[in-house]
Amino acid sequence: MKKKPQRSCVSCRTVRDKNDLLRIVVTPEGEVSYDPTGKLAGRGAYLCRNEACITAELKKAARLSKGLKKPLTDEEIGELAQTLLGSIAENG
DSSP states (O other), X not given: OOOXXXXXXXXXXXXXXXXXXXXXXXXXXXXXXXXXXXOOSSEEEEEESSHHHHHHHHHHOHHHHHHHTSOOOHHHHHHHHHHHHHHHHHHO
């Protein structure tokens, strides 16, 4: 039986299966976006699929910026918040 890949949430540091987390990626072009497939090229960081982790991290974005190795602008943080919260609302 093959092991499932494990990743940790940058906000709460909980280790979970990769598919149970939301991936945020910085593409080689420098764009920050949500990666629902988990397969986009670039440096990624992960957040839990719960509103508490997402809102707590996006208020400061310090750990997310560190994980992505890129400082995030207020505009990028706002877009991510809207996209991620919309994604968990759709998927329950």
